Amino acid sequence: MNSLLNAGSLIKMFYLSLMLVVMVFPVWQPAFAQVQYLHPMDNKPQAKDFELPDLDGNKVRLSDFRGKVVLVNFWATWCPPCRKEIPSMQRAWDILKTKDVMLLAIHVGGNEDQVWTFLTDFGVEFPVLLDAKSKVSRAWPMMGLPVSFVIDPKGRIALQAIGGREWDDEKLIKQILALKENG
Secondary structure, three states: OHHHHHHHHHHHHHHHHHHHHHHHOOOOOOHHHHOOOOEEOOOOOEOOOOEEEEOOOOEEEHHHHOOOOEEEEEEOOOOHHHHHHHHHHHHHHHHHHHHOOEEEEEEEOOOHHHHHHHHHHHOOOOOEEEEOOOHHHHHOOOOOOOEEEEEOOOOEEEEEEEOOOOOOOHHHHHHHHHHHHHO
């Protein structure tokens, strides 16, 4: 009988604890929505230049955009947070391109046909570069996908984002545009 009471007490304590957690944290938000800012980089390291083909086979170099703010995003079609952030990245591109800010989305690995299909499905119009052998991505300070870096007009990594974002969020757009004035 005592063991039944103890089991019943444990179950009751479990449910009370669960209710407390639900009351304290009433809205469960996905991790994707929790962080909507970009982290400043200590010492603003110089961004490593690269040359990669775009989807039309044209060579694109990061240094071609010196003097501009550039958002560099590393992603892959198989990455769920990458897939989730792509629509907001397109909306951000619609804003940023009018402000003379460049966006370069670098697809890491994979095959070109999958990338084309993915981008067509999502209506992507921003520049996408192919890092088929992951050579460029290995040279940058990456910790998983997606990861993004905002390069200031002097070619330094000023901000970074590890994980997905809603790129058209007003706070993020303001942080990016602030680099134009503050360089």
